[in-house]
Amino acid sequence: MTWKHGILSAFVLVAAWQLLVIITGVPSFILPPPMKVAKAMWFYHALIAENAWVTTQEVLLGMIIGSVLGILTALHLATSRTARAILRPILVFSQAVPVFALAPILVLWFGYGIWSKIVMAVLIIYFPVTSAFFDGLMKTPAGYLDLAKTMGASRARTLWHIRFKSALPSLGSGLRLAAVYAPIGAVIGEWVGASKGLGYLMLLANGRVKIDLMFATLIVLAVLTVCLHLAVDILARKLAKDH
Amino acid sequence: MKASLGIKLEGAASIDGLTLFAPIALDIRPNQWTCLLGPSGVGKSTVLRLIADLKTYVDFDGTITTSDGQPLTDRVAYMAQSDLLFPWLSVAENVSIGARLRGEKPDGKRVLDMVSRVGLSGHDTKKPAALSGGQRQRVALARTLMENRPVILLDEPFSALDAKTRAEMQELTFALLKERTVLLVTHDPAEAARLAHIGYIMQPQGLIPMEMPETPPVRPIDDPLTIACQTALFRVLRKGAA
Numbered sequence: 001m002t003w004k005h006g007i008l009s010a011f012v013l014v015a016a017w018q019l020l021v022i023i024t025g026v027p028s029f030i031l032p033p034p035m036k037v038a039k040a041m042w043f044y045h046a047l048i049a050e051n052a053w054v055t056t057q058e059v060l061l062g063m064i065i066g067s068v069l070g071i072l073t074a075l076h077l078a079t080s081r082t083a084r085a086i087l088r089p090i091l092v093f094s095q096a097v098p099v100f101a102l103a104p105i106l107v108l109w110f111g112y113g114i115w116s117k118i119v120m121a122v123l124i125i126y127f128p129v130t131s132a133f134f135d136g137l138m139k140t141p142a143g144y145l146d147l148a149k150t151m152g153a154s155r156a157r158t159l160w161h162i163r164f165k166s167a168l169p170s171l172g173s174g175l176r177l178a179a180v181y182a183p184i185g186a187v188i189g190e191w192v193g194a195s196k197g198l199g200y201l202m203l204l205a206n207g208r209v210k211i212d213l214m215f216a217t218l219i220v221l222a223v224l225t226v227c228l229h230l231a232v233d234i235l236a237r238k239l240a241k242d243h
Numbered sequence: 244m245k246a247s248l249g250i251k252l253e254g255a256a257s258i259d260g261l262t263l264f265a266p267i268a269l270d271i272r273p274n275q276w277t278c279l280l281g282p283s284g285v286g287k288s289t290v291l292r293l294i295a296d297l298k299t300y301v302d303f304d305g306t307i308t309t310s311d312g313q314p315l316t317d318r319v320a321y322m323a324q325s326d327l328l329f330p331w332l333s334v335a336e337n338v339s340i341g342a343r344l345r346g347e348k349p350d351g352k353r354v355l356d357m358v359s360r361v362g363l364s365g366h367d368t369k370k371p372a373a374l375s376g377g378q379r380q381r382v383a384l385a386r387t388l389m390e391n392r393p394v395i396l397l398d399e400p401f402s403a404l405d406a407k408t409r410a411e412m413q414e415l416t417f418a419l420l421k422e423r424t425v426l427l428v429t430h431d432p433a434e435a436a437r438l439a440h441i442g443y444i445m446q447p448q449g450l451i452p453m454e455m456p457e458t459p460p461v462r463p464i465d466d467p468l469t470i471a472c473q474t475a476l477f478r479v480l481r482k483g484a485a
Contacts, residue, residue, distance in 0.1 A: 143327045146297050150321040151390065153344030161344055165331055242331040242370055 032212040037219065040212035047201070052220050054196040058114050058186040059228065062121025063178060069122065070129030070174065077130075078137035079159060091127065099124050100188055107193035117189035117197065124185035125178035132177070136170025137163050169243045172236030179232035183225045198224075247273035247310075248318065248393045248424050252294060254305010256286055263289065263301050267450045269443065271394075273310060276417070276425045276460060278439030280432060280453070280476060287428045287445045291396050294426065295321050320392040324399040326383040328371040334358060335367040338385045357385040360419060377408035384416055395420050397427045401434065410464055413437055417461040432476035436469045437462045444479050451479060 014034050020026070021033045028036055041048065073091075076083050103120060110116035140163045148158045190199025198221045205213035250271040256263040264286045271277045271294075281287045292299045294307060296315065309315060328337045338357055339349035358367045361381040371379055380400065387395060400416070401409045417438055429435055435442050435453070438460050442453035453476060456468040463469060 141327075143323055143325050144329070146292075146295075146323070147321060147327045148344055149297060150295055150319055150396075151341040151344050152317045153341075154346065157344050157346060161340070162329070165329070242372065 029209055029211050032215055036212045037215040040210070041216040041219070044213055044216065048198075048217060048220055051196055051198050051201045051217070052224060054114060055117075055183070055186055055190070055198040055221070056224060058117040058189070058197065059121060059182045059224070061114075062118045062186060063125065063182045063228075063232075065118065066122040066125040066182070067129050067175060067178060070126050070178075071133055071171065073126075073130045074133035074137055075159070075164075077134050078163065079155070091130065095127055099185065103188050103192040106189065112193050112195055114196075117186045117194065120189035121182045121185035124181045128177040128181065129171070129174040132174025133167060133171040136167030139170070140166050166243070169236075169240035172239040175232050175239075176229075176236050179228045180225070183221065183228065187221065249273040249310035250294060250315070250394065250424065250426075251308045252290060252305065253308075254303055256289060256293075256299075256301040256303045256305075258301050262447070264445065264447055265449045266305070267445075269450060270441075271424060271426050272441060273424050274422055275440040276420075276427060276438055278427045278429060278435045278442040278453075279445050280429055280435040280442060280480070281445035282480065283430060285445050285447060288398055290445070291398050291426060291428050294394075295319050295396050297321075315394065318392055319394040319396055320387045320390040321396050322383055322387050322398065322400045324402050326371070326376075326379040328379055328382055328386075330371050333368050333370055334363065334374070334382050337371065337382055338367075338389050340386065341390050354389065357389050358382075360388065361385045361415065375408075377404055377412060380404060380408075380412055381415070384412075384419065388419055393424055395423045395425045397425060399429055402429070402431065409434075414461050432473045432480060433464070433469075435476055436473035437464060442476075444476065453479070 017031075018034050021028075021031060032040075073087070077087060099120070102123065103116075106116045106119050106123075110119055144162050144166065145158065148162055153161075186197070187199035187202075190197040191203060194200040198217050201217045202214050202221075205211070205217060252269040252271075253267070255266040267290075269277075269279070269290065279287045279290060286301070289299050289301055293303055294315065307315070329340065332340065335351075335354050335358060336343075339351075339354045342349040355364075355367060358364060361384050363378060363381055363385070366374065366378070371382065374382065380403075383400070397416075401412050404412055413434065427434075427438060436456075439453070439455055440460060442455050443450040444453055445451075454472075456462060456466075456472050458466070458468055462472075
């Protein structure tokens with residue numbers, strides 16, 4: 001996807017939206033026309049920016065903490081048979097609990113501030129990162145390990161120089177998934193209980209029937225998610241370079 | 244280089260009670276090229292992996308002894324059909340990977356020397372993806388030389404190369420590993436006829452010693468003696484399969 005394609009499809013989307021409003025004559029408190037949303041975006045830009053910054057912090061911190069925890073867990077699982085025996089069932093079981101259902105508990109435990117949202121984002125991305133990277137670590141070509149063994153390599157150095165490096169593309173796939181999930185986690189956390197953030201602003205606008213503001217917020221959230229996706233995509237490509 | 248080292252492998256292997264190969268006695272003489280020729284699936288790679296102390300899926304009932312009575316650990320270098328180059332490392336980094344895997348500081352000058360000995364001077368900063376199959380196998384050879392081990396185990400290292408490159412690689416490898424104790428596993432009678440000081444044909448029933456030409460390896464590919472040997476080997480291979 002090039003920039004031209006992106007701009008073109010955004011233009012098509014806005015045109016279709018405008019057309020839909022004209023054809024159906026839907027009232028603007030159900031679906032406001034693009035121009036009205038653009039005006040709201042301009043009018044409330046300070047409010048939106050302030051709340052967007054909060055959500056951005058939540059998502060980024062969630063991404064970083066969740067990825068680091070996921071990487072460490074995967075390394076631990078890959079190197080220890082005992083860890084695999086004990087941790088793996090727990091990990092799979094933890095996925096049976098819908099993370100969304102945990103949101104109220106997390107807000108209860110970690111409060112209305114950004115930490116309950118960060119924990120939410122961490123929980124939601126932890127499994128995909130762990131799982132993808134662990135799979136990569138366990139799929140090291142057998143020939144590489146044979147070679148390392150005849151060379152007298154230690155387990156730790158084999159892990160770092162060979163298994164870790166050859167699993168980097170898998171880690172990239174996990175991070176791509178995380179970039180999609182992390183904003184969902186943060187916004188759900190904000191819906192359940194927050195005094196700041198884009199999810200909070202959407203609920204606030206909805207409650208006051210400021211549907212144009214709600215749409216403006218939604219668009220900003222989507223743009224933020226796309227930016228995160230693009231940034232992580234660049235990183236994932238770097239990780240998979242030369243593989 | 245360390246003192247010359249011979250290896251004897253005696254024993255049989257089975258998988259879940261089914262015999263893979265009957266009792267054999269493989270004598271790998273010091274500083275010579277011993278060639279194990281056989282069809283696929285006969286267990287010749289297993290023999291090599293047993294000597295290298297690599298994972299096998301067989302039950303081996305027998306012994307592996309060395310001429311000096313010391314274990315083989317850290318005294319063998321291994322070269323496989325696949326070059327096993329790390330795509331994320333440069334040629335020079337691949338050649339010196341052994342040192343880094345042991346936590347030693349790679350000797351940069353020696354690395355460049357090895358790279359030039361396999362004829363790849365000036366390619367040391369390239370990534371393996373930028374090289375041809377033959378060049379990649381040369382890098383693998385330089386990596387093997389870099390390890391400087393007395394025993395070299397070659398598991399069909401030339402079988403993925405085209406005919407011309409294969410002949411060149413056979414000559415280069417032999418020239419550079421002339422003074423080592425080498426076990427070459429191959430399914431190619433022509434390769435065995437060119438490179439072996441001592442040769443065995445491996446069959447499920449055991450080892451058949453091969454008669455090699457008087458001339459020393461590496462033998463010219465078009466020499467009548469080489470061709471006669473190759474034909475003889477091929478006949479035994481065919482008969483064994485029938």
